[in-house]
Amino acid sequence: MNAPELPKAFERGEEELPNPLPRPEGEFEALKRAWKPPRGLRFLTAVNNTYVGVWYVGTAFLFFILAGILALIMRVQLARPENDLVGHGLYNQLFTMHGTVMMFLFAVPAVEAASVYLLPNMQAARDLPFPRLSAYAFWAYFVGGLVFFGTIFFGLSPDGGWFMYPPLTSTKYSPADNADWWLLGIGFIEISAIAGAIEIIVGVMKTRAVGMSLDKLPIYSWAMLVFAVMIVIGFPAIILGTLLLEMERAFDWPFFIAERGGDPLLWQHLFWFFGHPEVYIIFLPATGMVSMIVPTMAQTPLVGYRLIVLALIATGFLSFGLWVHHMFATGLPKMSLSFFSAASTAVAVPSGIQVFAWIATIASGRMRLTTPSLFVIGFLFIFTLGGLTGVMVAVAPFDWQAHDSYFVVAHLHYVLIGGMVFPLFAAFYYWVPAASKRALSERLGRWVFGLMFLGVNVTFLPMHITGLIGMPRRVYTYPVEMGWDALNLVSTIGAFMIAAGVAIFLYDLARNFRFTLEDNAGNVWNASTLEWLPNGTYNTRSIPSVVSRDPLWEQPNLSKDVEEGRYYLPGTVTGGREALVTSPFDARPQYILQVPGPGWQPVLAAVFTAAFFLLLTVKLVFPSVICGVLAVGCVIWWLWETDPGPVRPPADIGGGIVLPVYATGPMNHSWWAMIVLMVVAGMVFTCLIFSYLFLWLVNPGAWPPQGVRIPDWIWPSLSAFLYCASGALVAVASRQLRGDDRRSPRSVPVLIGVALPLVCGASAIDLWMQWETGLSPSAHAYGAAVYAITSLQIFFVLTTLVMGAYTIARWLAGRLDNVRRTTFDNTMLFWYYTAGQGLVALLVVHGFPRLTGGL
Amino acid sequence: MGGRRTGQILLMLAGLIAWAVQFTAIYGVTSTLCGRGWADANLLGLEVVPMTILSATLVTLAATAVALIWSFRNYRLAKHQPVAAVDDFVSHAAVLINGLSIVVILWHGIPAFILPACA
Numbered sequence: 001m002n003a004p005e006l007p008k009a010f011e012r013g014e015e016e017l018p019n020p021l022p023r024p025e026g027e028f029e030a031l032k033r034a035w036k037p038p039r040g041l042r043f044l045t046a047v048n049n050t051y052v053g054v055w056y057v058g059t060a061f062l063f064f065i066l067a068g069i070l071a072l073i074m075r076v077q078l079a080r081p082e083n084d085l086v087g088h089g090l091y092n093q094l095f096t097m098h099g100t101v102m103m104f105l106f107a108v109p110a111v112e113a114a115s116v117y118l119l120p121n122m123q124a125a126r127d128l129p130f131p132r133l134s135a136y137a138f139w140a141y142f143v144g145g146l147v148f149f150g151t152i153f154f155g156l157s158p159d160g161g162w163f164m165y166p167p168l169t170s171t172k173y174s175p176a177d178n179a180d181w182w183l184l185g186i187g188f189i190e191i192s193a194i195a196g197a198i199e200i201i202v203g204v205m206k207t208r209a210v211g212m213s214l215d216k217l218p219i220y221s222w223a224m225l226v227f228a229v230m231i232v233i234g235f236p237a238i239i240l241g242t243l244l245l246e247m248e249r250a251f252d253w254p255f256f257i258a259e260r261g262g263d264p265l266l267w268q269h270l271f272w273f274f275g276h277p278e279v280y281i282i283f284l285p286a287t288g289m290v291s292m293i294v295p296t297m298a299q300t301p302l303v304g305y306r307l308i309v310l311a312l313i314a315t316g317f318l319s320f321g322l323w324v325h326h327m328f329a330t331g332l333p334k335m336s337l338s339f340f341s342a343a344s345t346a347v348a349v350p351s352g353i354q355v356f357a358w359i360a361t362i363a364s365g366r367m368r369l370t371t372p373s374l375f376v377i378g379f380l381f382i383f384t385l386g387g388l389t390g391v392m393v394a395v396a397p398f399d400w401q402a403h404d405s406y407f408v409v410a411h412l413h414y415v416l417i418g419g420m421v422f423p424l425f426a427a428f429y430y431w432v433p434a435a436s437k438r439a440l441s442e443r444l445g446r447w448v449f450g451l452m453f454l455g456v457n458v459t460f461l462p463m464h465i466t467g468l469i470g471m472p473r474r475v476y477t478y479p480v481e482m483g484w485d486a487l488n489l490v491s492t493i494g495a496f497m498i499a500a501g502v503a504i505f506l507y508d509l510a511r512n513f514r515f516t517l518e519d520n521a522g523n524v525w526n527a528s529t530l531e532w533l534p535n536g537t538y539n540t541r542s543i544p545s546v547v548s549r550d551p552l553w554e555q556p557n558l559s560k561d562v563e564e565g566r567y568y569l570p571g572t573v574t575g576g577r578e579a580l581v582t583s584p585f586d587a588r589p590q591y592i593l594q595v596p597g598p599g600w601q602p603v604l605a606a607v608f609t610a611a612f613f614l615l616l617t618v619k620l621v622f623p624s625v626i627c628g629v630l631a632v633g634c635v636i637w638w639l640w641e642t643d644p645g646p647v648r649p650p651a652d653i654g655g656g657i658v659l660p661v662y663a664t665g666p667m668n669h670s671w672w673a674m675i676v677l678m679v680v681a682g683m684v685f686t687c688l689i690f691s692y693l694f695l696w697l698v699n700p701g702a703w704p705p706q707g708v709r710i711p712d713w714i715w716p717s718l719s720a721f722l723y724c725a726s727g728a729l730v731a732v733a734s735r736q737l738r739g740d741d742r743r744s745p746r747s748v749p750v751l752i753g754v755a756l757p758l759v760c761g762a763s764a765i766d767l768w769m770q771w772e773t774g775l776s777p778s779a780h781a782y783g784a785a786v787y788a789i790t791s792l793q794i795f796f797v798l799t800t801l802v803m804g805a806y807t808i809a810r811w812l813a814g815r816l817d818n819v820r821r822t823t824f825d826n827t828m829l830f831w832y833y834t835a836g837q838g839l840v841a842l843l844v845v846h847g848f849p850r851l852t853g854g855l
Numbered sequence: 856m857g858g859r860r861t862g863q864i865l866l867m868l869a870g871l872i873a874w875a876v877q878f879t880a881i882y883g884v885t886s887t888l889c890g891r892g893w894a895d896a897n898l899l900g901l902e903v904v905p906m907t908i909l910s911a912t913l914v915t916l917a918a919t920a921v922a923l924i925w926s927f928r929n930y931r932l933a934k935h936q937p938v939a940a941v942d943d944f945v946s947h948a949a950v951l952i953n954g955l956s957i958v959v960i961l962w963h964g965i966p967a968f969i970l971p972a973c974a
């Protein structure tokens with residue numbers, strides 16, 4: 001950590017601000033020019049977090065409405081007994097699509113989208129560290145999501161329920177493409193979510209206002225940090241699960257087919273390892289929003305900041321201990337289930353802490369009953385009720401009765417609508433003035449709230465009873481004599497009340513929402529955080545230094561000084577877009593990041609990636625592969641412009657702080673992204689190893705099955721040697737790239753060029769040796785598991801191959817030397833990871849069956 | 856991040872990491888042994904399942920206790936000499952998180968003494 005210490009003096013008197021007035025001629029114009037979004041059709045290539053954020057939120061909200069319409073159709077169908085508006089098959093598609101779209105295309109993207117807009121502004125960063133990555137995530141989601149939703153019009157929608165349990169979803173029972181749509185569509189959207197999560201983690205850690213140390217970080221940033229880490233840990237499980245199920249469906253590799261040594265329970269483990277945290281993944285950002293809104297409405301600092309941070313972190317961890325509680329009715333040994341009951345109750349504690357902190361804040365100030373406050377209160381009420389029924393469901397014996405009844409439907413909607421939809425609406429009303437010329441109407445807002453609040457209770461409260469008197473979920477109709485009609489009718493009426501509330505909201509938006517940054521409605525709530533500073537496409541004119549958690553309340557002249565450019569980096573020092581990178585712990589300025597501007601690359605890359613997955617779904621393999629190659633090409637084109645190197649000597653950002661415009665190694669933002677990416681990869685791999693061990697567990701005496709030979713140990717040893725050797729060559733190349741005088745030794749491309757065939761050879765040998773023994777991937781789960789591990793490894797090796805070749809190309813183009821070496825560093829990190837994963841894979845595949853001796 | 860900072864963050868999360876270890880150990884061993892019908896497995900005359908739970912709980916508990924004491928000392932230290940607000944914050948958070956983890960770890964160990972191993 002060699003960043004300069006912050007002289008404390010600036011935080012006080014007028015004269016000591018980092019930059020003097022008047023600001024030089026043309027400084028502001030240059031800043032504006034650098035951040036200006038493109039015009040015309042090229043507007044689509046804009047990457048500013050504010051634009052992408054608004055598109056992103058808008059798209060997520062569109063999916064809320066679409067999935068809501070599906071819900072209304074279902075409610076109309078259920079309004080009276082023996083109704084024949086929709087048949088059995090369509091109903092199955094309706095609830096599957098409703099659940100899937102709400103969970104994957106609305107809830108997670110909506111909170112991620114909001115943070116694309118809010119995070120940089122709240123931390124007074126100029127933009128997210130990888131603006132093009134968020135544009136990519138958005139476009140991939142936009143295209144993929146719309147096509148996925150479109151399947152409902154062709155009867156192609158998945159119909160296996162939003163958690164897609166095999167064997168119901170295996171080829172035997174779902175031969176048509178419907179399930180593939182789910183698997184590829186959702187698998188793909190998860191990738192976009194992970195891209196967003198990487199962005200958020202690096203954004204929170206590295207791009208903050210000066211002095212915004214961990215103790216002054218807005219709670220929202222904390223919540224988003226935990227959220228993103230949870231995505232990084234949890235989503236790989238579902239990605240792997242969809243991958244395995246898709247391989248089973250496409251190539252007949254029997255991971256989940258019991259007759260051939262597979263086990264459908266494996267899917268449930270993988271799904272819920274993601275699925276339970278998913279509820280908290282949705283919930284945490286919403287609590288983060290509430291923690292921002294409550295202090296403003298009560299006009300007093302948040303009570304219990306520390307406790308809330310503790311609660312967020314603890315929830316993040318503990319929620320991963322809960323996954324099996326969704327599988328109570330599956331006959332797992334009770335002993336192991338009780339751990340999960342324990343975890344379920346343990347997670348109630350941190351949630352409770354947050355609720356108390358908000359109530360204490362409300363009590364210590366004077367709460368203004370604005371529309372955002374109303375939604376917050378509604379959230380507290382509904383979510384608490386949902387939590388109570390959740391504890392009921394978590395107590396195992398009760399679950400056997402309520403399982404798969406409308407009680408569960410009621411519980412789940414109380415939690416999801418209370419925990420996420422209400423806070424989101426609060427957030428809309430609260431933050432619209434930051435992005436629009438006019439605030440939304442308070443008068444209409446009350447109607448929206450009233451209708452939605454009553455509507456939710458009228459819809460879902462009776463469902464608890466409907467469930468207890470025996471109505472199962474997921475039935476498309478019910479006979480007259482069951483006595484369920486009155487309750488169902490009430491529920492349907494409630495659903496239309498919600499719809500009416502949402503319709504008024506849309507009207508309000510149409511009337512009052514006018515997107516603008518420069519002349520937005522401004523700080524109408526007298527809030528205390530930095531997103532309310534005077535704004536523009538460049539975010540804030542200068543980057544403030546903060547001394548408290550409520551800077552706008554405690555540093556009275558802040559807005560004016562920031563706007564006049566008296567704080568840090570009031571212009572652009574390289575002439576392009578820049579962000580200030582700060583240290584993760586105490587937010588000291590470290591270097592000036594040259595941020596990429598608009599470009600077609602992320603848009604095209606996203607479209608081709610989406611096309612790759614979607615064409616694959618309809619089994620147009622050849623066009624799909626072409627799109628895949630084009631997508632990779634676009635990514636390379638996009639990367640080519642990054643890693644600009646030190647284009648100018650270190651620059652003064654004010655207050656005597658002189659910063660380089662380029663940095664490498666652990667200080668670099670993309671180094672961090674690479675580490676996070678490796679965690680993602682490591683999680684996918686860990687889940688795969690877990691699957692391997694799980695399949696071993698359910699196959700006593702058949703691991704490997706009769707007649708299967710394990711390759712001689714000499715081959716894996718050779719393979720391991722090659723992995724190590726290639727890693728060592730890369731390490732040598734890294735040593736060659738040391739030193740301060742700029743030079744680019746010829747040995748670097750040579751070393752990489754030699755290391756590449758070694759790493760490829762290592763995985764080729766392994767694949768070939770397995771094949772040699774006659775092991776079949778489709779005969780038994782053992783073979784399927786072995787080939788799955790080998791295939792994953794080959795995928796990583798191929799990626800390494802592309803990255804290695806790219807690095808060599810950078811060297812040839814004169815874009816790589818010992819100072820400008822970020823590209824090399826990223827390749828190196830990935831290389832080490834691939835080699836390490838390869839070694840572990842060899843150890844498991846060749847060592848484990850020998851160790852257990854076929855047990 | 857410099858080494859000192861990484862250390863502070865690790866200390867802050869120590870208890871929760873210990874819980875994750877305890878959880879994985881307990882769940883892995885019980886489901887493996889129960890799943891294969893090796894519930895009565897013995898090691899030197901001790902039943903493996905309860906012994907794993909007991910030892911996993913004790914070891915992780917001990918680790919968390921050390922982390923708690925350590926972070927409490929840091930916290931006390933921070934009270935007596937001027938430190939940056941952020942250090943004070945992190946050491947306080949470390950005390951809270953490690954304290955909570957002790958409860959959580961105990962909570963997860965308890966079922967072992969109430970329920971039969973693989974019922």
Ligand code: HEM
Pocket residue numbers: 068071072074075095096098099100102103107160161162163409412413416417421459472473474475495498
């Ligand atoms: C806004 C009003 C909403 C209404 C009227 C509504 C209504 C329904 C109905 C009728 C079902 C089908 C029940 C069945 O037949 O088993 C359902 C299922 C479901 N809903 Fe909603 N819903 C709403 C909002 C939401 C929201 C906001 C979310 C999530 C963020 C959500 C997530 C789900 C899920 C996950 C299922 C289960 C799907 C399945 O069984 O596979 N719903 N909802």
Ligand SMILES: [Cu+2]
Pocket residue numbers: 275276279322325326
């Ligand atoms: Cu759950």
